[in-house]
Amino acid sequence: MKQIYNLNFSEGKGSITKESIRGNVLDIDYVFNHAKYKGNSSPSWIKSPISGYALDFDGYSTYIKDEPLEISGSFTIMAFVAPRCFEACHGEVATTIIDQLDKENKRGFALSIYRYGEVQFELGDGTQVHRLRSNEQLALFKKSLITATFNQATRKASIYINANPQVETYSIKKMLSATVPLSIGLNNAPFKISHVFTAGMFSGLMDFIQVFDEAMPLEVIQRQFLSVETKLSLDLKEIDLDETKLLDDPHRPKYHAIPPQHWMNEPHAPFYYKGKYHLFYQKNAVGPYFSNLHWGHWTSNDLVFWKNERTALFPQKGELSPSGVWSGSAVIGPNDVPYLFYTFANFEKKHNQGVAIAVPTNINDISLVDWEMLPNAAIKQTDKQGIPSQFRDPFVWKDEQEELWYLIIGGGIEGKGPTAWIYTSHNCEEWNFRGEFLTVDSDRYPHLGTNWELPVLLPVKDNKGNSKHVFIFMSYFQTKSDDHVDTYYFLGEFDKSSYQFILDTNEPQLLDYGKFKFSGPSGFVDPVTGKSIVFSILQGNRSEQDEFDSGWAHNAGLPIELYLENGELRMKPLENLVGLRDKLLVNETKKSLREINEKLKTIDDKMLEVLVEFEDTEQVVGVELKKDPKNQEKTSLIYSKENREVSIDRRQSRIGWGGDIQGGVLDLDHGLIAHIFIDHSAIECYLNNRRMVTSRAYPTLEDSNALTLIGDENILIKSIRVFKLKSIWI
Structure with a gap:
């Protein structure tokens, strides 16, 4: 048996690799070989006891092309x-390992991974493409030895995972060689x-990746596996995307929660367990685009400094969640066991969304790294529950007086309006439908959407003990609308006897003025402090090409506290965020604006916290942010008392x-108090704790x-403090 191809990635650095049999030196395509928004860098290489190094393929930009192999007969x-x-x-669509399959002419071969980890082997005989798939699924975050063989004499094709036979067929007469390029990591018909x-x-x-000119016998495959069997496990740092890769991107936030690389959407399911906070988020580990929804996972001691944990939940083969694991929430359930409630997605169904549950596999692990996705749906949408396929994002809380849990989920009723449905349970697994929690009239509120996403209900109280509930939701439009998606809230009371939300006022309010930059709300009552805390996604504002070039999309917003004052909702950044302060740069009181601006000339940093209080004034006031010395670029926060308006000008x-x-x-009945956080492209402004404006700016000048x-x-500035803030990451 002769080896005819051997790509062992022994270089350990750089953007080229050498195939050792034919001697071809191959370019490794990778987005940051010629980076647009950061310094150039090669793909990641991980030390390996097998071949010296393993090459990291990022899932969307890393691949290798080689000249075709000439294969006729067994291999x-x-x-x-x-x-x-x-x-x-x-x-x-399968994920390519090695591909020399000419699908149009039905020639060649390909070895790949199908949707949920099944190994796929394809061979073309000139008239059809034969396909085999393994019964067993590969393990995520762990190394596996995959072997595919074809014996032309016996017409037998086989797949092995870690030397275990998976599937075989004796029906393939031949495999005709293809002249298309040999592709590593990229499908030849993408x-x-x-x-x-x-x-x-x-x-x-x-x-x-190795190719041999004969069909390898099982005993030889087993010997090969025995030589690597003890080297299958990987630490998270080895298999996860590199947290350091994007640290020099001038637009990427550094003190906000953010995945190591790639795309994220809403953070959700916060809870506190045995001294540690947990927060999950929608992620795509394949690239910086919307797809392949998984649950990423962070842990923290203070809700400010986060640690990236291994992916918690991912799509599963079967009826429940084959098309994605979407947003949800968390609660401490019976026997003090944490429960995750997620939206399952199955695009093969008409009512293709519902609620499923995951629980920890080891409740003694305070980081709760491993989760078991229970096999049965907890809640399914019925044909009497509004718009099909608009039924998602469960939010769960426990009643304070009894062993009873409530769940609301977003939806919409055609001809009526957007709604949230409500359920109750005594054990967190069996749920009873209780009807409409809140529905509004689409004719009266067309801007609130055809249905709601991400409903959240939290208690809020003032310093006198008065309390209400705030119901937060995102509008969603199933059909085209002149209105845009945004995050709104109602204040009111939850009537437990009717299972309904009773509004204080019929007028919904925007939670943030940033036009969808603040979105994807989630929240919980922190059992340590009793505060009602809300998390969000801070949406990006760039094209798909920009996100491809940068390697990331979106980040979490800073956690905010909601409370009551004079019967109205107030919001402010979480007090714990003072832990981000690294250095006090400016600290002045009762100085003129001209004097303050002289002091501010020393500021030159992309990570700042600004607290400024203006004297009561009839004139327009504000702050110019992210401004260059020649005034070519700037983003302006402006308040006009005459117009009773605050705005961010990004022109x-x-x-x-x-x-x-x-x-x-x-x-305002007195001067503007602005509390501003700047983190590279992210801007968050809290104004007298009454309103928020969240925004983005991507200046071109360094x-x-x-x-x-x-x-x-x-005019007099009552006070101003400016802090340089520190990164929460490496």
Whole structure:
């Protein structure tokens, strides 16, 4: 038996690799070889006891092309790989390991991973493509030895995982060689998700790929496996995306919760367990685009400094969640066991969403790294529950007086309006439907959408002990609308006898004026402090191509506390955030605006906290942020008492980009108090604890870091403090 191909990734660095049999030196395509928003860097290489190093394929940009192999007759492919994510959302698309399959002419071969970890082996005989799939699924975050063989004499094709026979067939007469390029990590007939992103690319580590000119006998495969059997496990740092790779990106936040790389959506399911906070988030481990929804996982001691944990939940083969694991919530259930409630997705069904449950496999692990997804649905949408396939994002809480749990979930009723349905349970697993928690009239409130996503109910109270509930939700439009998706709230009371939310006022309020930059709300009552805390996604504001080039999309917003004052909702940044302060840069009181601006000339940093209080004034005041010395770029926070309005003006935030103005009503009876957080492209403004404006700015100039106060230079600034903040990551 002769080896005819050996790609063992022994270099350990750089963007080229050498195939040792034919001697071809191969380029490794990778987005950061020629980076647009950061310094150039090669793909990640991980030390390996097998071949010296393994190459990390990021799932959307890393691949290798080689000249075709000439194979006629029997052959064997052997690969040692560790997948980080499986393709779950794009039908028959497989994740390529090695591909020389000419699908059009039905010639060649391909070895890949199908949707949930099944190994797939394809062979073309000129008239059809024969396909085998394993019964067993590969393990995520762990190395596996995959072997595929074809014996032309016996017409037998076989697949082995870790030397265990999986599937075989004796029906293939021959395999005709193809002249298409040999592709590693990229499908030769890629599935286009958009004009930018491609599905079916390998995500994870490859130690080696070897091809032999005979069908390898089982005993030889077993000997090969025995030589690597003790080397299958990996630490999270080895298999996860590299947290350090994007630290030099000038737009990527550093003190906000954010995945190591790639795409995230809403953070959700916060809870506290044995001294540690947990927060999950929607993630795509394959690339910085919307697809392959998993649950990422962070842990923290203080809700500020977060640690990245292994992916908690991922799509599963079967009836329950084959198409994605979508947003949900968490609660401490019976016997003090944490429960995760997630939206399962199965695109094969008409009513393709519902609620399922996951529980920890080891409740003594305070990090709760491993989760078991229970096999049966907890709640399914019925044909009497509104719009099909608009039934998602469960939010769960426990009654304070009895052993009873409540669950609300977003939906909509055609001809009526958006709604939240409500359920109750005595054990967190069996749920009783109780009807409509709240429904509003679409004719009266067209801007609130056809249905609701991410409903949240939290108690809020003032310093006198008065309390209400705040119901938060995101509007969603199933059909085209002139209105846009955003996050709203109602104040009111939860009537437990009727299972309904009773409104204080019929007028919904925006939770944030940033025009969808603040979205994806989730929340909980912190059992340590008793505070009602809300988390959000801070949406990006870039094109798909920009996100491809940068390698990341979106981050979590800072946690905020909600409370009551004079019967109205108030919001402020969580007090724990003072732990981010690294250095006090400016600290002045009762100085003129002109004097303050002289002090601010020393500011040149992308990570700042600004607290400024203006004297009561009839003039327009505000703060220019992320400003360059020549005033070519700036983003302006502006308050007009005359117009009773606050806004973020982004029309000059980036050279060559036409920005917008985002804002709304702010009626103050005294001076403006602005509490501002700047973290590279992220901007969060809290105004007298009455309103929020969340925004983004992506300046092109490296020195667009200055601050300047807006207003008459003689007006009095009561106080201003500016802190340099520190990163929560490496």
